[in-house]
Amino acid sequence: DAKTTQPPSMDCAEGRAANLPCNHSTISGNEYVYWYRQIHSQGPQYIIHGLKNNETNEMASLIITEDRKSSTLILPHATLRDTAVYYCIVRVDTGTASKLTFGTGTRLQVTL
């Protein structure tokens, strides 16, 4: 699976949009981009995933560049409860079992 690069930490003011970047320059055509987050002492929480097109759900939006070498997770109105470590993961889909390989993620701190 392709590797990802994320900033180790970011701050965001409550109520503002949080834009979390991720580089995955070696991604291949059959690899999905996944975002998970882990709030302290809890299990990883699935946020969103995409292949080529931008995606939006009730939690966030995922913007994938046209060349697919980078993506941005957008939390439109961050709250204190969004403080967590956010993981960007690329995961291959070949029709056989594939793994989620977690990196070190971005620690997002939402402040008043």
Add this chain to the structure above:
Amino acid sequence: DTAVSQTPKYLVTQMGNDKSIKCEQNLGHDTMYWYKQDSKKFLKIMFSYNNKELIINETVPNRFSPKSPDKAHLNLHINSLELGDSAVYFCASSQGYRGNQPQHFGDGTRLSIL
């Protein structure tokens, strides 16, 4: 309703003991996983089962033995516990095992070896 539930939430035991962690999911998924998160917070997959069949088996000591009695359950038995086994163990499930199926995690079992 808890989607992926693990028991116990905390487990403190002595080196050399044998212990089990249980996982159940009520999402109707057919694939389940065990992950280990160490003290440095790295999260790594250990095993995966699809319809009770082992499909992913990472480099894990054979003291760790997963068992899947049915699609909704995946238990982890650990023999001869060592200090290095201290970690948080997470169970997860998904519908199918392909790369386009998100996994949903439990809240973890915190294992401490004395």
